Amino acid sequence: MSSKRRPNGASNVAEAKAPHNTTMPNGPVNGIKVGENDPHKVIKVVASDGKTGEEFDLSYTVTKVIGNGSFGVVFQAKLINSGDETAIKKVLQDKRFKRDEVYLNLVLEYVPETVYRASRMYTKSKQTMPMLYVWSTGCVMAELMLGQPLFPGESGIDQLVEIIKVLGTPTKEQIKTMNPNYMEHKFPQIKPHPFSKVFRARTPPEAIDLISRLLDYTPSNRLTAIEAMCHPFFDELRNPETRLPTGKELPKLFDFTEQ
Secondary structure, three states: OEEOOOOOOOOOEEEEEEEEEEOOOOOEEOOEEOOOOOOOOEEEEEEEEOOOOOEEEEEEEEEEEEEEOOOEEEEEEEEOOOOOEEEEEEEOOOHHHOOOOOHHHOOOOOOOOHHHOOOOOOOOOHHHHHHHHHHHHHHHHHHHHHOOOOOOOOOHHHHHHHHHHHHOOOOHHHHHHHOOOOOOOOOOOOOOOOHHHHOOOOOOHHHHHHHHHHOOOOHHHOOOHHHHHOOHHHHHHHOOOOEOOOOOEOOOOOOOOOO
8 A cells, every 4th residue: 555645653555454344423523424325435454564564443534546456456445544645455365376285285294396295295394394304305315316307397286296196195094294274185095106117227225215214295204314324325435445436535524513
């Protein structure tokens, strides 16, 4: 809401809530004629100051339309308390432009890269954030082994479908571990596809086991970062006899500080 003259104490009225029309008694209100048969009915809203966020009651009458577009209409109005002229924009809520996010808030979490999304479409708990990145690590490692993304989804829905095609349909219990506020939703029942058939036949069984432990629906069941580094898949890197292709020794990969 922008105004030529702002009411006292309101440096910038930025938001209005719960508007409703109120028919005033017959007769002028601060110089504005308002009555039961008058088209200029008083509209009362709870507005908030754009800088301080302080809320206050605001009453106005619409005088005429001064602009309109696809998403809203701009009216010229007068504030009842002060008689100031103001411009008010009413945003239209068009269902055609309202995103349906029912499916996106059911089960999994995500990181910015679509192909590494995991169970955060379904939870905002800070306690599960480390496990989010464990999932992402599993997706990256799987892609390095396959030469292509494991879950190549192009959208939130597509992503969920790709995950379920490999891991199978999550149970209600698994979903609730990722999102305690999960609302009932029927998923198609799909059996998990064994990782041994997802990866090439020559893929070491230790690698497949590691990926399966990183990509678990239940966050608490996934390996932690330190547990993953202790997995047998990395035993070769701990072997003092292991050398780089150039013949040089490996860098100190496991020389960690307490931090």
